[in-house]
Amino acid sequence: MKRIAVDAMGGDYAPKAIVEGVNQALADFSDIEIILYGDETKIRQHLTATERVRVVHTDEKINSDDEPAKAIRKKKQASMVLAAKAVKEGEADAILSAGNTGALLAAGLFVVGRIKGIDRPGLLSTLPTRDGHGFDMLDLGANAESTAKHLHQYAILGAFYAKNVRGIEYPRVGLLNNGTEESKGDPLRKETYQLLATDSSINFIGNIEARELLNSVADVIVADGFTGNAVLKTIEGTALSIMGQLKTAINAGGLRAKLGALLLKPSLKHLKKTLDYSDAGGAVLFGLKAPVVKAHGSSDAKSIVSTIRQIRTMLDTDVVGQSVQEFSKEEE
Amino acid sequence: MKRIAVDAMGGDYAPKAIVEGVNQALADFSDIEIILYGDETKIRQHLTATERVRVVHTDEKINSDDEPAKAIRKKKQASMVLAAKAVKEGEADAILSAGNTGALLAAGLFVVGRIKGIDRPGLLSTLPTRDGHGFDMLDLGANAESTAKHLHQYAILGAFYAKNVRGIEYPRVGLLNNGTEESKGDPLRKETYQLLATDSSINFIGNIEARELLNSVADVIVADGFTGNAVLKTIEGTALSIMGQLKTAINAGGLRAKLGALLLKPSLKHLKKTLDYSDAGGAVLFGLKAPVVKAHGSSDAKSIVSTIRQIRTMLDTDVVGQSVQEFSKEEE
Numbered sequence: 042m043k044r045i046a047v048d049a050m051g052g053d054y055a056p057k058a059i060v061e062g063v064n065q066a067l068a069d070f071s072d073i074e075i076i077l078y079g080d081e082t083k084i085r086q087h088l089t090a091t092e093r094v095r096v097v098h099t100d101e102k103i104n105s106d107d108e109p110a111k112a113i114r115k116k117k118q119a120s121m122v123l124a125a126k127a128v129k130e131g132e133a134d135a136i137l138s139a140g141n142t143g144a145l146l147a148a149g150l151f152v153v154g155r156i157k158g159i160d161r162p163g164l165l166s167t168l169p170t171r172d173g174h175g176f177d178m179l180d181l182g183a184n185a186e187s188t189a190k191h192l193h194q195y196a197i198l199g200a201f202y203a204k205n206v207r208g209i210e211y212p213r214v215g216l217l218n219n220g221t222e223e224s225k226g227d228p229l230r231k232e233t234y235q236l237l238a239t240d241s242s243i244n245f246i247g248n249i250e251a252r253e254l255l256n257s258v259a260d261v262i263v264a265d266g267f268t269g270n271a272v273l274k275t276i277e278g279t280a281l282s283i284m285g286q287l288k289t290a291i292n293a294g295g296l297r298a299k300l301g302a303l304l305l306k307p308s309l310k311h312l313k314k315t316l317d318y319s320d321a322g323g324a325v326l327f328g329l330k331a332p333v334v335k336a337h338g339s340s341d342a343k344s345i346v347s348t349i350r351q352i353r354t355m356l357d358t359d360v361v362g363q364s365v366q367e368f369s370k371e372e373e
Numbered sequence: 374m375k376r377i378a379v380d381a382m383g384g385d386y387a388p389k390a391i392v393e394g395v396n397q398a399l400a401d402f403s404d405i406e407i408i409l410y411g412d413e414t415k416i417r418q419h420l421t422a423t424e425r426v427r428v429v430h431t432d433e434k435i436n437s438d439d440e441p442a443k444a445i446r447k448k449k450q451a452s453m454v455l456a457a458k459a460v461k462e463g464e465a466d467a468i469l470s471a472g473n474t475g476a477l478l479a480a481g482l483f484v485v486g487r488i489k490g491i492d493r494p495g496l497l498s499t500l501p502t503r504d505g506h507g508f509d510m511l512d513l514g515a516n517a518e519s520t521a522k523h524l525h526q527y528a529i530l531g532a533f534y535a536k537n538v539r540g541i542e543y544p545r546v547g548l549l550n551n552g553t554e555e556s557k558g559d560p561l562r563k564e565t566y567q568l569l570a571t572d573s574s575i576n577f578i579g580n581i582e583a584r585e586l587l588n589s590v591a592d593v594i595v596a597d598g599f600t601g602n603a604v605l606k607t608i609e610g611t612a613l614s615i616m617g618q619l620k621t622a623i624n625a626g627g628l629r630a631k632l633g634a635l636l637l638k639p640s641l642k643h644l645k646k647t648l649d650y651s652d653a654g655g656a657v658l659f660g661l662k663a664p665v666v667k668a669h670g671s672s673d674a675k676s677i678v679s680t681i682r683q684i685r686t687m688l689d690t691d692v693v694g695q696s697v698q699e700f701s702k703e704e705e
Contacts, residue, residue, distance in 0.1 A: 171614045182551055185557075219599055225517075226517055228518070252606040253610060256614070267600065268600050270551045271583040271607075272583075272603050274582055274583035274584040275604050275608055278583060278584040278588075279615075282588070286644050287619075287644055291640050293643070294640035294643075300633075300636050301632075301637035301638075303633070304632050305623065306633075307630070308623050312618050312619055
């Protein structure tokens with residue numbers, strides 16, 4: 042049985058969307074057990090599942106505008122902190138939260154703890170590509186600064202994730218850079234390039250430019266947390282902006298455009314689905330002793346189910362355990 | 374009379390698109406004079422303008438895959454190099470090229486030369502936003518590494534450009550960062566924030582996240598060249614990917630979708646126009662003693678006209694001369 046600690050109070054639609062997602066996930070997967078942390082009365086209003094689920098009541102929760110490290114230190118009874126402690130103390134195998142990202146990173150680092158040999162866990166997400174194949178990118182912003190050694194560790198972690206969780210046998214690992222040639226980039230990129238090119242344990246395919254990211258040119262993209270964060274937010278912002286402009290253009294186009302849009306509705310729905318991040322699961326703080334997964338703040342029940350499915354796969358394939366083994370080898 | 378040196382041999386559709394753009398620009402603007410550098414026979418095939426234009430013949434040109442600095446050093450008679458020399462020797466006031474970006478940067482730095490007091494010229498473009506207002510962003514990749522002092526200079530240069538060329542009286546200057554709070558970012562961002570916040574000559578509005586870039590939240594966005602380059606290419610790649618997916622979705626939707634698309638055609642055209650970078654002019658290598666402007670490699674005649682219009686405004690408002698004055702003050 043895989044035991045998942047769920048912060049029921051984090052996210053824009055908590056606890057409703059979280060609990061409804063848990064109901065569905067328990068129905069879908071017979072090998073999981075859920076512990077819900079949060080306001081018991083509010084949770085029970087939505088909880089229909091009766092088996093393999095229990096509620097741990099707490100009045101305290103971390104808000105989206107709380108200062109992360111301080112919140113973790115001061116709010117010792119917050120639902121997110123209790124979920125992290127459950128993992129630390131062996132009562133649960135993984136954590137899911139749709140709450141304050143910074144606080145979850147802090148809880149992951151300070152409560153769950155790093156894998157020995159990994160300096161800085163990185164934030165990893167599977168992002169959708171045009172052909173539906175997707176790619177894993179890290180670090181998406183867990184760290185504002187990185188060294189070549191950190192980026193090398195992200196490459197190994199990313200390849201482990203793509204192989205175990207997404208079933209890609211020889212994941213193609215690319216380095217996000219400002220040009221494709223080996224000589225491109227700043228000293229950090231040049232040094233990282235050499236580390237990746239000489240590591241025979243990964244399938245390094247060279248530098249990748251941001252323009253190509255959505256064309257399925259690599260299975261894993263390695264970036265420093267500052268650039269990775271900027272690129273992720275640019276993809277989101279540009280996609281939202283274009284879909285918004287499309288809507289404005291249709292509205293401004295009068296009856297003719299509205300009729301056209303009506304006829305196109307199924308196609309546009311299909312496009313929206315391709316762009317939909319909610320199917321891809323959450324962002325994993327990878328490099329910790331257990332899966333710590335952040336669902337999007339605006340998660341609905343469906344996103345929560347996807348994220349639980351993702352955590353289940355991570356536990357099934359023991360991707361964390363394998364990473365522990367890999368990095369203990371490197372330490373020798 | 375404003376004299377513009379044009380590299381007729383750079384770009385995917387050179388010399389045809391370049392020369393056709395020059396024909397149009399000469400008809401539109403009576404106060405410009407053009408010197409075309411390149412293969413005279415090929416240029417004359419497309420040149421219909423007869424006044425305020427002359428051709429300087431050369432057989433040599435820089436290719437898109439030439440190593441930039443080396444090409445500038447070895448190909449002394451290349452059309453791009455001759456155009457840069459014309460500016461250096463006072464025969465022309467500005468350069469336009471749609472050729473090899475790196476080579477044009479090198480020609481700008483080594484032939485035209487930096488403004489005294491500016492350490493590293495930055496690449497600036499006006500990018501379109503959802504409401505059509507647009508924003509100026511720099512550095513888009515002229516430098517792989519930046520210090521806080523460089524970013525501070527970009528803020529001043531960007532504000533000068535937005536004010537003079539785009540007519541924005543008090544340009545709002547934002548710093549691209551991984552969060553909006555003052556405390557966010559790596560040491561480079563934190564140090565830059567303090568420099569910008571204490572410089573009363575600019576209207577600094579704080580940190581801007583990449584997600585907000587296309588929402589007209591600032592008139593000038595300051596970034597280091599590595600991140601700026603990644604963000605620019607991500608915007609381009611995401612926009613292309615979504616438009617491609619829209620096309621695929623329509624094609625897969627059968628007759629109904631095709632009819633819908635037909636009815637929506639005017640609206641989609643309008644959307645494409647909003648996303649169209651060709652209207653916004655070229656990328657300026659800003660911080661040099663004269664306007665050095667890179668038109669997109671895939672420029673058509675229309676983009677060349679826009680870029681010539683942009684150069685004409687830069688010369689009209691003497692934005693470079695004003696920058697020279699500003700930075701000589703700072704040196705005192």
